[in-house]
Amino acid sequence: MSIVHVLLTGGIGSRLWPLSRKTSPKQYLNLFDGKSLFELTINRNKEIADKIIIVGNKDNSHLSQKAMELCNLPYTNIIESTPRNTAAAIAFAAFSVNPDSILIITPSDHLISGMPSYQEAMNEGIKKAEQGFIVTFGIKPTRPETGYGYIEHEDDFVKSFREKPNKDTAEDFIEKGNFLWNSGMFCFKASVFLEELKFYEKELYIKAYDAWKNSKNGFLDENLSLEIPSISVDYAVMERSKKIRVVSTSFEWSDLGSFESLYEYFVTNGYSKDENGNIVIGTDIFTGFVGLENTILVHTKDALLVVQKEKSQDVKKIYNVLDKMQSKLLD
Template structure:
């Protein structure tokens, strides 16, 4: 009988949450919340829904995953990427590690989800469609014209199109039309279904990922073979091309906490303090006063200070990219 395996993708660094998020301690492992880390919350959320766990991480953070999983008493399969090759390869590795008829529930490790019952219902719907041979994506009901997310145009459970992150006017059009969902980056499918579609549409990704997998040692992938894998997302590789795609329109509350604005909104909803002008301080208990500023976020770490207007928080990635270009230790 096939297993339902929770595949956790945990290779990202959360560059838009710098300086809190670093290569050595990405956002999914930060204990920012009463419930602990986003990674830990992801594991707990799916514990009752899946029989097995597979974590696809990288050589910089797999020990952090191990600490969380061992603290929760969860047995798991570890797949350690030697070098980032995007989500198509990461998901292929998990599929290679599974039995052909296993159902894989693929989720990022850094999302906040509120509404356990609605979440469980959505996952159950996805599993049923996956058993029928479909590749399922989970769409989120949009609550605002967000420009930081991709969108799914849909009719019933059929995907009409995937749309890239829109500008403000286009996002507002999507909301007005009413048949667009945010793309959550969560998927569900049989292992063999996904691999068949990947082999059809991206044979080079399939072949090079398989070669890297066949030479893995205790879940650790060879760097030389990994570098031969084209870096491409599962959206481009399969989701936007396959005829087997279905969508589950979910009812739970969701955020990818991909920016300080999203983090601000979530923390505010949990009672985190701000001043009368909506200014927030993260990472410090030092008395901080704001004069003439509104909706400003101050982020403090031992070696960096960030001041950012809430609505400009997507631009934090530019700072990270500049530091990375100059090989700064501030991102390590």
């Protein structure tokens, strides 16, 4: 039995602008003791899986290649000519392996600590996958977070998936005690996933297979790819299949999706802050904060961002404005 780590490298990290850009998304930034989230993810799974598949787009494949050279591990590269969301990305990986192979699907931009707990969770997921289940990994919530999706469960049965809630709903989820954060990590046999995808999204399955079988050296044809419906794996399979099981995990996890989560990581690991909890990222220039608390100043060569930690989800609004302006500040 082969266990394959499938690393999904799409995503821009818009809530971490101006650090994260289209040409250098957050998963490739060397912010963590000289390593990137991409490298940390590869190293975390190399003892569990015996093969690696990287699924990314043509704009970041060179960054993945550079990161894999640092990891010094062999891998299979699947390069999307145009992003078609996670259901298709996972299907490409599933088409490329033996049907009995077990796939561990992870994003490339999450931060996880506690390797023994992580390995225990993955091993439990693999066992369930061997039994024909599609496994999702849920994180025990530590706060009423509005930036994550949730999984309602009873033991390992998934009762429902919930979208990102407002604060009152998130607090209600925490109080009920049977909700987990949705980590976006999965484990299943390639054949089981493809059977479910074909059942629930037949057109996507057919179009994705057509693009895959006509790929050349891992590059997917653009015209055929554009015909693939752009659907998330959550909607295509996870929220509809009757074969879903959840593993409730105990490792520390963050999707590093905002400056608040980056702040918490930095401060926990001894990053310098002033007496009011203000921090500076990206410059050694003396910076004084007057009348401000828990504020983050981010400095790059062409942009400055000042954001209150609790409002860091709103950074995406700035990104969206710049995107509409077709600003080079996003490149």
